[in-house]
Every structure is written in structure tokens, then in C-alpha cells.
Amino acid sequence: MMILVVSFGTSYPDSLDNCIGAVENAIRASFPEDEVRRAFTSQVILRILKKRDNMEIAYVKDALERALSEDIREMVIQPTHLMDGLEYMKLMDVVEEYRQQFERIVVAKPLLMDDSDFDAVASILADKTVMYDDGETAICFMGHGTEAKSNEIYRKLQEKFSEMGRENYYIGTVEAEPSLDEVISLLHGAGIYKKVLLEPLMLVSGDHARHDMAGDQEDSWKRRLAGEGYDVTCILEGIGQIPEIQQLYVKHTGEAVKRLKNVEEVRG
Known part of the structure; x- marks a missing residue:
């Protein structure tokens, strides 16, 4: 199983490390047996980071393609969005494009749902x-x-x-x-x-x-x-710097991992 942490992204290095990176690291520390990867949904930010810093971060579709090429067939996606807004909806559309190619793929909740x-x-x-x-x-x-x-x-x-x-x-x-x-x-x-x-x-x-x-x-x-x-x-x-907020994302990831293991979300 792989955990893909999906963010809109940021072009500010300090926020990238202290907010997005901090959430990813909290998830990584809580699921040490699983590989945790990063993906962004903003292609504009990806282009800025590549041109300015020569930093390669995967666009969400590319991250899914890479996982498939490496024969990863079980995945939990943890969005760092605050809500199920337009960016979250776009992410869900992408997931549906690829769902049939994975054995199990589960999308965790954004920060504010329940x-x-x-x-x-x-x-x-x-x-x-x-x-x-x-x-x-x-x-x-x-x-x-x-x-x-x-x-x-x-x-x-x-x-x-x-x-x-x-x-x-x-x-x-x-x-x-x-x-x-x-x-x-x-x-x-x-x-x-x-x-x-x-x-x-x-975030x-x-x-x-x-x-x-x-x-x-x-x-x-x-x-x-x-x-x-x-x-x-x-x-x-950003609120991603707050340890307690990071742990809320960890909690949502854990709930999604449990769903993946106990609920067959197989081929739609």
C-alpha cells in the first residue's frame, strides 16, 4: 500500500517545508511501514518550482501513473484541502479516471467534514x-x-x-x-x-x-x-504548522487505511 498526500501546492519554500512537509512527515511517522509520497494539483505551482528551483514534484495524475508503473495497486490518498471544494472535486474526478486500474483506492477526508x-x-x-x-x-x-x-x-x-x-x-x-x-x-x-x-x-x-x-x-x-x-x-x-492540525490529517489517513483494509472498494 502507498499513501499519496495531495496538496494544491505552494511556491513558498518555508511553507512547503513547515506546512505541507510537516503534514506529510506526521503521516509518515504514523505509518512507517507504508511509503508516503507527495503530489500537487496546481500545475502553475509545479511549473514555478521547476523553473525557479529545479524542484520536481509530481502532478497528481503523474503520481498515479508512476504508482501503476511500479505495480502499486493499493493506495490511500490523503488530500490536505480544508474542505470538499472545487480542488477536492477535481481530485475526485482524477481518482475516478484511475479507479479501475487499481485494486483498491481510497480517498481520505479533507480537514473539515464531520x-x-x-x-x-x-x-x-x-x-x-x-x-x-x-x-x-x-x-x-x-x-x-x-x-x-x-x-x-x-x-x-x-x-x-x-x-x-x-x-x-x-x-x-x-x-x-x-x-x-x-x-x-x-x-x-x-x-x-x-x-x-x-x-x-x-494550510x-x-x-x-x-x-x-x-x-x-x-x-x-x-x-x-x-x-x-x-x-x-x-x-x-499556515495551519499546517500546527501539530494538532497535522494529527487530524493523520487521524483521517488512519480512517482511510482502515477502510482500505476492511472495505472492498474494488473496481468502482
Whole structure:
């Protein structure tokens, strides 16, 4: 059996090592008898890494082809996506193209699928940022957002924060809802905040985190919020750096391994 960890990818070497690599290493440490390989779904990022760093990382289809050429017929795929959004759907389409060529192939869950996942992630993020929770700081996470129905994960995670009594925790997205404008409206409505902590709700700290969130351009979240009178602090760390998040992926991988061993997902 082989475990293929599939990520969208990143062109930032530190995030590649500290976020994606850290998740892969956690899975590798938990399944020492199985080979763990890496694949990306973004061909743009693959081209950047090849041209700039001469780094060869497999596109997901190429990783599957290589496995078949090496007579690997049992595979667990662990996506590092946060949700079953558009990128996850693309991955599933690729898996279906190849399913008939494997004896068994199982795709593990992304990070946020079941209620237990949301409970765990909300608790992990709250624990990670507790030192900033001083009564006058709004703790805001920036997600990517998607056109897919799974965009509702942001609302659901927000509800989990509320259930925990973390009313000063807010979630916005770059490309969907809730928007930064909605977050700003909520901050003004609360009327108690002097400071804002910004942190990406993404596996890696990539372009969105470094530019859309923490950049110096006028429309960045940092500049927008500073313009509203808040003292803004940015943390440029993807959630893949958090050991407890890594272990959630390990848990999902373990569930998929169990399915592969106990449930015959043979030829569709």
C-alpha cells in the first residue's frame, strides 16, 4: 500500500517545508511501514518550482501513473484541502479516471467534514491564539472561500466559536462569503475592540496570506483594518504548522487505511 498526500501546492519554500512537509512527515511517522509520497494539483505551482528551483514534484495524475508503473495497486490518498471544494472535486474526478486500474483506492477526508472535525479545529485555533484573547482584541481568520456549497464550512466554524463562548473570533474569506466588509461591520457593531489579530485559515501561508492579508497595498486586510482605526497584528503561519492540525490529517489517513483494509472498494 502507498499513501499519496495531495496538496494544491505552494511556491513558498518555508511553507512547503513547515506546512505541507510537516503534514506529510506526521503521516509518515504514523505509518512507517507504508511509503508516503507527495503530489500537487496546481500545475502553475509545479511549473514555478521547476523553473525557479529545479524542484520536481509530481502532478497528481503523474503520481498515479508512476504508482501503476511500479505495480502499486493499493493506495490511500490523503488530500490536505480544508474542505470538499472545487480542488477536492477535481481530485475526485482524477481518482475516478484511475479507479479501475487499481485494486483498491481510497480517498481520505479533507480537514473539515464531520462535526468532530469542526469541534477539534475550533478548539485547536482557540488554544493557539489564547494569549491574544485580552478582551479588546478581535481574532480574525482569513479563509480562501469557494463557489462550491462547501463554502458553508466558514459559517459552521464560526458557529463553533460562538458555542465555545469565543464571541471575539471572526472568520472572513478572500474570494467568497463572509467578506472582509462583513467582518468589519461585525467588529464595529461589537464596539469593544482596539486591536485585531489576523491569521490565515489556510494550510499554507502563501500569496493570499502574505499579500491579501498582510500586504502593504491599500486593499489588504491589514491596511483596511488599520484604516478603520484598529491596531493590527499579522501572523504568517499556515495551519499546517500546527501539530494538532497535522494529527487530524493523520487521524483521517488512519480512517482511510482502515477502510482500505476492511472495505472492498474494488473496481468502482
